[in-house]
Amino acid sequence: MAYAEGVIAAYGRDKYICGIIDCSIFEALKYLRGITQSLIDVVANKELAHRVMDMSVDYHLKLGLKLIERGVDILWLADDIGGEHTMLMSPETFREMVKPKMGYMIGELKRSSSAVKVAFHSDGYIEPVIDDLVEVGVDLLNPVQPESMDPAALKQRYGRRLALWGTVSTQRTFPFGSAAEVRAEVRDRIRACGPGGGFLLAPTHNLQLDVPFENIRAFYDA
Numbered sequence: 001m002a003y004a005e006g007v008i009a010a011y012g013r014d015k016y017i018c019g020i021i022d023c024s025i026f027e028a029l030k031y032l033r034g035i036t037q038s039l040i041d042v043v044a045n046k047e048l049a050h051r052v053m054d055m056s057v058d059y060h061l062k063l064g065l066k067l068i069e070r071g072v073d074i075l076w077l078a079d080d081i082g083g084e085h086t087m088l089m090s091p092e093t094f095r096e097m098v099k100p101k102m103g104y105m106i107g108e109l110k111r112s113s114s115a116v117k118v119a120f121h122s123d124g125y126i127e128p129v130i131d132d133l134v135e136v137g138v139d140l141l142n143p144v145q146p147e148s149m150d151p152a153a154l155k156q157r158y159g160r161r162l163a164l165w166g167t168v169s170t171q172r173t174f175p176f177g178s179a180a181e182v183r184a185e186v187r188d189r190i191r192a193c194g195p196g197g198g199f200l201l202a203p204t205h206n207l208q209l210d211v212p213f214e215n216i217r218a219f220y221d222a
Contacts, residue, residue: 004019004067004072005070008072012071016074017071017072017073017074018073018075018076018119019064019067019074019075019076020075020076021060021063021064021075021076021077022076022077022078023056023060023078023079024060024077024078024079024102024105025053025056025057025077025079025098025102026053026089026097027056027078027079027080028052028053028056029041029042029049029056030080032052039088039089042093042098043093050097053097054101057101060077060105061105061108064109065109068109068113068116072116073117074116074118074119074139075117075119076119076120077105077118077119077121077138078122079098079102079120079122080121080122080123081098081124081129082122082124082125082126082145082148083124084124084125084147084148085124085125085148086125087124087125091129091132094129095129099129102133103135103136103137106136106137106138107136107137110137118137118138118139118140119138119139119140119141119165120133120138120140120141120142121142123148124145125145126149130154130158130162133162134158134161134162138162139163140162140163140164140165141158141162141165142165142166142202143165143167143205144164144165144166145166145169145171145204146167146168147169147171147172151164151167151192152193155193155199159196159198160196163197163198163199163200164193164200165199165200165202166200166202166203167189167193167202167204168182168185168186168202168204168219169185169204170204170205170207170208171204174215174216174219175208175210175211175212175215177215178215179212179214179215179218180218182215182218182219182222183218183219187222189201
């Protein structure tokens with residue numbers, strides 16, 4: 001928290017400060033129980049899954065409230081619930097096991113500050129529950145992985161209710177594309193997702209060591 005206070009004091013007046021409270025709900029269960037067992041738990045060991053996820057909610061909510069007190073503008077929640085082309089759990093399981101906890105957590109954060117925005121991160125395909133995310137108060141969706149979901153289609157459907165953050169592929173274009181292909185993807189995303197605002201252009205994840213410097217420069221230039 002002392003580090004957070006220093007960042008906010010140094011940059012908070014002219015920068016938009018993001019506080020991270022990731023591994024928020026299901027992700028904690030996944031790391032503590034393992035991916036296979038956690039997916040069994042949310043179906044067959046629900047009482048245990050609820051107890052573990054509730055502990056995570058309690059911790060991350062307290063952390064989020066402290067960050068709001070210190071002056072962050074946005075809070076980043078994260079629970080990877082998407083595979084490449086399908087969800088890791090059914091939408092029904094998400095709505096039963098995770099959504100109420102997310103709704104409670106975001107509700108408490110926004111009660112503490114009506115100005116704070118909430119970003120939610122999940123890699124992969126999560127289209128069946130995006131309406132649920134909007135319903136519980138998510139403001140920004142990250143990373144909108146283009147291998148899994150069409151950024152232009154999401155912008156058209158949710159552009160008035162949800163900001164998009166990401167969309168430029170770190171799975172294909174950044175490591176394996178040419179500089180010209182990076183520039184073309186950036187221009188395409190700006191045309192498709194930029195109108196009306198609500199778009200934060202960014203790589204879909206951290207840039208790895210296999211990304212050529214020329215592609216990074218091309219991204220910023222574009």
